[in-house]
Amino acid sequence: MKLTLKIWRQGGEYKKGQFVNYQLDQVSEHMSFLEMLDVLNEQLISQGKEPVAFEHDCREGICGACSMVINGHAHGPLQGTTACQLHMRFFRDGQTVTIEPFRAKSFPVIKDLVVDRSAFDRIIQAGGYVSVGTGQAQDANAIPVEKDQSSMAFDAAACIGCGACVAACPNASAMLFVSAKVSHLALLPQGKVEAKKRVLNMVRHMDLEGFGNCSNVTACEAECPKGISVDNIARMNREYLSSVFASDED
Amino acid sequence: MQLNGNIPEGSLAEKWTRYRSTVSLVAPNNKMRIEVIVVGSGLAGASAAASLGELGYKVKCFTYHDSPRRAHSIAAQGGINAAKNYRNDGDSVYRLFYDTIKGGDYRSREANVYRLAEVSAAIIDQAVAQGVPFAREYGGLLDNRSFGGVQVSRTFYARGQTGQQLLLGAYQALSRQIALGAVEMFNRHEMLDVVLADGKARGIIARNLVTGELERHGAHAVVLATGGYGNVFYLSTNAMNCNVTAAWRAVRKGALMANPCFTQIHPTCIPVSGDYQSKLTLMSESLRNDGRVWVPKKQEDAQAIRESRKTALEIAEEDRDYFLERRYPAFGNLVPRDVASRAAKTACDEGLGVAPTGLAVYLDFAAAIERYGRSKANTLGIHNPDHATIIRLGEEVVSEKYGNLFEMYEKITGENPYKMPMKIYPAVHYTMGGLWVDYNLETNIPGLFATGECNFSDHGANRLGASALMQGLADGYFVLPYTIGNFLSNDIRTPKIDPNQQAFLDAEKQTQERIDKLMNLGGKQSIESFHRRLGRIMWDYCGMSRNAEGLQKARGMILELREEFYRDAFVPGSAKDFNPELEKALRVADYFEMGELMILDALNREESCGGHFREEFQDEGGEAQRDDQQYAYVAAWEYKGWEEEPVLHREDLVFENVELKTRSYK
C-alpha cells in the first residue's frame, strides 16, 4: 500500500519543530509500524538525508521505549498495543498517517520523536521500591499471598513506563503511572510496611516534576498499552488521604 | 598465557562457603573512597550496582538506554530457575548443578556452576521481598513450571513477563541507591572504551548520546554487565540495540573472548515473514510444557499447507509426525533447545515445513486445551460436559497460563493460536560465549569484571531455559559483591583515579578518531544494510549447523564486506548530536570483528557440542558427537591487532564430580 506520512521533525529541545510530509510506496501489511519507519529511514539515508529519530528497543511491547502519537493516539489507534506491536494491516492504502512525539511539559523533546522521560525514574527514586537490601530477605514462601491479591498487584506491576498516559491526558498528568507503582507495592504484604511514606513521597515528587492534575478524564486508561486501570488512581487517592491524615497525627 | 580459573580449594560443596569466609574484605570506611563503574543496568548490572551501593562503595552506573528499566532483560518471558525443591520432586543444589553441566554439554566449569546452583534459592527470596509478583497457587504459596532439559519443576515465573518483573525489582533497588546518593546513574551514555592504567582497568570512555560529547570516567574497578552479542546475526530475539561493543573494546584492550562460537538458537520463535523484518519474536519455552511440536508426515500435505490449499486442522492425527516425542520419548517436547532446534531444521530440510518460506513447524495446543478443559469441568462439577464447554474451559486455563504470549502471537501474525496451531521456527536467542572470567568473575585484565550474559562462565555450549535470569542475578546480588573485594582490598590506598591522566586522554583521542573515521566514510549504503548482510552470512554459515568449508567461505565474505563497509557506508548527521545512525555504525564495526572471531572459533572446534553443531561430527542418527579427548577446554582468544590472527589460549576443563557422558534425552 501507499501512505503519506506527516512526521514531526525537531532538531532539539530548544529548536523549532514542524511537520514534514513523506511518501512511502511499498508498505506491506505484515510490517510492524516501526518497520515501516525503518523503510522510510532507509529511503531518507539513500537520499543523503537525516533519518527520523525515534525511540525503540525490544519491539515486542515490553521495554516501554517506543513512544509516539499516531493519528492523535498515543501508540496509535489499536487498543492495548504499543507502537512497536502495531502492524500495518490496520492502515488503508492511500491513508495519511500523522506521527508526533509524546507532548508534555515534563517530557522535553530531544530530537524528532524522541523525548526525555527521566522524570519517571525520579518519581520511582522518590519511593517506588521496598527498602530491602541484598541478603536481608526471608524465605520466599514465609508469607503466603492470596492468589487474587497477588494477581491484582501483578496487573499494576505490568506498567512499562512508556508515558502514553501522560501524552494522552489533557493535563499531562502522571497519575496512572504513579498509581500503578503505588498499587503494585501497597497490595503486597512486602510493600505494605512503607506504603504510607511511599505514596506521600511519590506524589510530592510527581508534582515537583511539573505533571498536571488528574481531572478524571480517563484518557490515560484508554490509551495505556498495558491495560492499567484507573482503579489504581482511586486506590492511590485513598492511600494518599489516609497517609496525609496519618502524618498529621504524628 | 597461563589461564588460571582461580578455583578455590576444597570439595565442590565447600568451595564457595570457604571462599566467602576467607576472602579479603574492604572495611566500611575505605569503601566510601573506592569507586566502581558498572556498565549495564540489566539484571546483572542493576543488581550489582544496587548491591555494591548498599555495601558502601561509590558506584557509577552507565546505560545507553534512557532509563535503567529498559535493559534487554525486561523482555525475558518464561521464568527463573532455583533449587528450592518446593515441589518435593527431588530437586537439590546438586541436581540443578548437574542439569546445568549436562545441559551445557560438559563445556562449563564445575565450580562456577555449583556456586550458581547454591545461590539460586536466595535470588527468589530477594525478589519476593522486593515485591516481585511471582505466580502463586490458591494457598498463597509460589507456583512452579518445568523448562526444557530437566525432569523437575523448578522454574518460578510471573506470567509471561518474568524478566520484566525481576528487572523492575532490581531497578527499584537501584533507584533506592540512586536516591540515597550511593549510585550515580548515567542514562543515555554508551561506553566506547575501557581505560587501562598500569595494567589495571581504571575507567571508561563514554559518549553522551544526547550531546555527542565524549566523557572520561575513572574508578578503581570496572564491571561490564553489557549483555550478549546475538545481534551479530542481525535477526535475533534480542532487543534492537543489544551489541558487543563494550565486550569487544575490552578484547581490543587485551581481555580474552571465550567460546565465541557458542550461540543458542531458540526453537520456538515466530518465523521470518519478509525482508523488511527487523527482529524475531520469541514464543517462550514454557509453551513446550503444553504445546506439541509436529509437521505433516507427507511432503504433499506440507506443500498443500505452504500453498494455502490445506490448513493444519485438515491433517489427520495419523498423518502428523510429533517428531520430538518420536525421537526423544524420555523428554518429548521438553528436550533442550539445541536438540529441539536441530530437529525442526531437519524436518524443514526434508521438505516438511509449513510456512510459505518452508521454514516453520507447528506448535499445537489442541490436546492441552482439551485436557485442561476436561479437568476444569471436573473441578467445577460439570458432568458429561459437551465439546464446546470443554474447549471454552480449556481455553480459559491456557489463557491464564500463556495469555500474553498468545496475544503477542496473534498481534504479529494475525492468526488465532487457540484455534490454529502456532507456526514456529528457530532463531538466534542467546550467546553462551563471552568475556573469559575466572571464579571471581574477573577477566584476565586485573580490575575488569564481567557478569551476566556478557561473560562465558556458566552455560557451557548450551544454556538451559530460565537459567540466564538466574545467572545474571546470582552474579550481581550474591557473587560479585564478594569477589570484587578480593581485588579492591589491595586498592584501599589507591587515591581517586584521575581521569585527566595520559591513559584517559589517549583512550579518548582514539575513540574520537574511530568516530571521525565513521562520520567521514562518505559512501552511499546505510549501516543497517551492512548489518543485515553480515547477519545473513553468520546465519547461513555459522548458525544452526556449520562445516569447515562454509566457515572458511564465510570468513572471506566477512572480510570483503568489512572492506566494503569502510569504503561505501554512510553515516548521516553530526557526531556532536543525538545520532542513532552513528551509534549503529560503531556497533556494526565491532560486529564485523566479533563475527570473524566466532567463525575462527567454530572452525577450531572440531566436534559438535551443544549449540555448536559441526556437520562433520555427528552419528548415524544425526546426534552431535563431542570429542572430550581433544576439546574439553575453554577456547579463549586473544586479539593481536587489525589483520593479525588472534591467538588461542586454552583452559582445560577438569571434571572431578561428574562423569562425562553422551548427552541423551531419548
Ligand SMILES: Cc1cc2nc3c(=O)[nH]c(=O)nc-3n(C[C@H](O)[C@H](O)[C@H](O)COP(=O)(O)OP(=O)(O)OC[C@H]3O[C@@H](n4cnc5c(N)ncnc54)[C@H](O)[C@@H]3O)c2cc1C
Ligand atoms: C526474548 C527473550 C526472552 C528471554 N527469556 C528468558 C527467560 O525466560 N529466562 C531466562 O533465564 N532467560 C531468558 N532470556 C535471556 C535473558 O533475558 C538474558 O540473557 C539476560 O536478561 C541478560 O541480562 P544481562 O543483565 O546480562 O544483560 P542485558 O539485560 O542485555 O543488559 C545489558 C545492559 O548493558 C547496557 N549496555 C550494553 N552495552 C553498553 C555500552 N557499551 N555502554 C553502556 N551501556 C551498555 C544496556 O544498556 C543494558 O542496560 C531471554 C532472552 C530473550 C531475548
Ligand code: SF4
Ligand atoms: S500506566 Fe500505561 S501508559 Fe502509563 S506508563 Fe504505564 S504502561 Fe505506559
Ligand code: FES
Ligand atoms: S520498542 Fe519496546 S515497547 Fe515498543
